[in-house]
Amino acid sequence: MLNIKNILFQIKVPCFIKQQNSQKSWFHLNSVLRVLNVSLQNRCVVVNESSSDKQLHFMKFPTVWLRDNCQCNECFHQSSKSRQIDWVKFDTKVNITNITASDNSISIDWSDKHSSTYSLDWLRERDFHTDKREKYLNEFYRPKTKHWSKNDFKKILSTFEYKNVMEKNNDLKLWLQQLAIYGVAIIKNAGTDKTAVRKLADRVGFIRKTTYGEEFIVEAKPGAKNYAYLSTPLPLHTDLPYYEYKPSVNLLHCVVQSNSKGGENLLADGFHVVDILKKNYPHFFETLTKTVIDWNDIGEDGGLPFHNIWRSPVICLDGDGFYTRINHSIPQRDSHFNVTIEEVELWYEAYSKFVKLLQQESVSFKLSPGDILTFNNIRLVHGRTGYDDNENNVRCIVGAYLDWDIIYSKLRVLMKNYNKNEK
Ligand SMILES: [Zn+2]
Structure with missing residues (x-):
């Protein structure tokens, strides 16, 4: 469907490009202030914006990508923002027959008789330049993580006021950003x-339910169904490694703290420890990234029997070698070990x-009633020192999980709103 306005505009604008010879075309805007030059080179549209003395934007867009991303009502459903x-029927070899430019958009006629218009703002946000792609990935897609050592912990730990996080979007955004970058933050005075x-979970999105329900209460229970429900020391671990979709972020609210010695939280940045392992013990690193372990949890909770198993290495990597997930839990590592005998000892x-490096790099601190410790269960390991539990000395933590999909989504919505109107 052709846009009448564009046709009229094309008649007015003296700019024509022949695809075969990639002929350059000039378009002067405000004569001195800004020059927009569009041309076609090797099946790419080159958009070059410059002022009289410097280049403003130089962008290249593949022809096939432009056709695929036509923003007209026929190609793009506006209200659902979907292609x-x-x-x-899509022709990946589609050609450009005509390009015109205005001061804030470019228009293209295609060999399939279609026409498209792209605003320059829209194109700038999708610039293929390496720096622009990296900026998008590290700021908008997901904030770039920074790994921390035991010695860095005091510097990187941020605290937020519960009331502010609940009421102010900027505090909510800063908390979630901190969680994404460092994997830990404490919310005070809850x-x-x-x-x-x-x-707090509802403020972000919604609780991730697990075998143990939505909220879970960690306090010493007689006949405990989970190792965490004991007052003995809880060694460093990640929660629920036996889930393919492992809950992402723990929210641990300290409601009552034990007066006895102990009951301290332990935390270590698993990704930092993997950095150490990779550098100093590359063969161990390789073994822990390649050997698939059976993680399991067998029991029942609230009358529901379960038998969870997920098979995955201790250190998971993506196709680019970035760390994606740490699995570590001594109690929940299955005695079924599905590897060859030769692989076992290594x-x-x-x-x-x-495990020793995690211990060396772990920090300990004691939460106060009203604190909510929030941390990334995909990346950090956590534990607790033992404490004396009796009638006069109890400890009660209310926990819940959030998933990264929900957190990142909320963060992007907050960033978009912030950029628009909350500066
Ligand atoms: Zn279209």
Whole structure:
């Protein structure tokens, strides 16, 4: 469907490009202030914006990508912001027959008789230049992580006021950014109401339910169904490694703290420890990234029996070698070990080194009632020192999980709103 306005505009604008010879075309805007030059080179549209003395933007866009991303009502469903091109008929060799430019958009006529218009702002946001792509990935897609050592912990730990996070979008955004970058932050003064953690999760999105329910209460229980429900020391671990979709972020609200010695939280940045392992013990690193471990959890909670198993290495990598997930839990590592006998001893050596390094790099601190410790369960390992539990000395933590999909989504919405109107 052709846009009448564009046709009229094309008649007015003296700018024509022949695809075959990639002929350059000039378009002067405000005569001195800005020059926009569009041309076609090797099946790419080159957009060059310059002022009289300097280049403003130099961008290149593949022809096929432009056709695929036509923003007209026929190709793009505006209210759902979704592509609706018929890809069964899509011609990947589509050619450009005409390009015109105005001061804030470019228009293209295609060999399939279609016409498209792209605003320069829209194109700038999708610039293929390496720096622009990296900026998008590291700021908008997901904030770039920074790994921390035991010695860095005091410097990187941020605290936020519960009331501010609940009421001010900027505080909510800063908390979630901190969580994404460093994997840990503490929210203070949440009170001792056991619903505080649910309210916090609802502020972001919604609680991730697990076998243990939505909120879970960590306090010493007789006949405990989970290792965490004991007052003995809880060694460093990640929660629920036996889930393919492992819950992403723990929210642990300290409602009552033990007066006895102990009951301290332990934390270590698993990604930092992997950095150490990769540098100093590359063969152990390789073993822990390649050997697939069976993680399991067998039991029942609230009358629901379960038998969870997920098979995955201790250190998971993506296709680019970036760390994506740490799995570590001594109690929840299955005795079924589905590797060859020759692989077993090396894996134990590697895992033993990893566990010792985690311990060396762990920090400890004691939460106060009203604190909510929030941390990335995909990346950090956590634990607790033992404490004396009796009638006069109890400890009660209310926990819940959030998933990164929900957190990142909220963060992007906040960043977009902030950029628009909350500066
Ligand atoms: Zn279109």
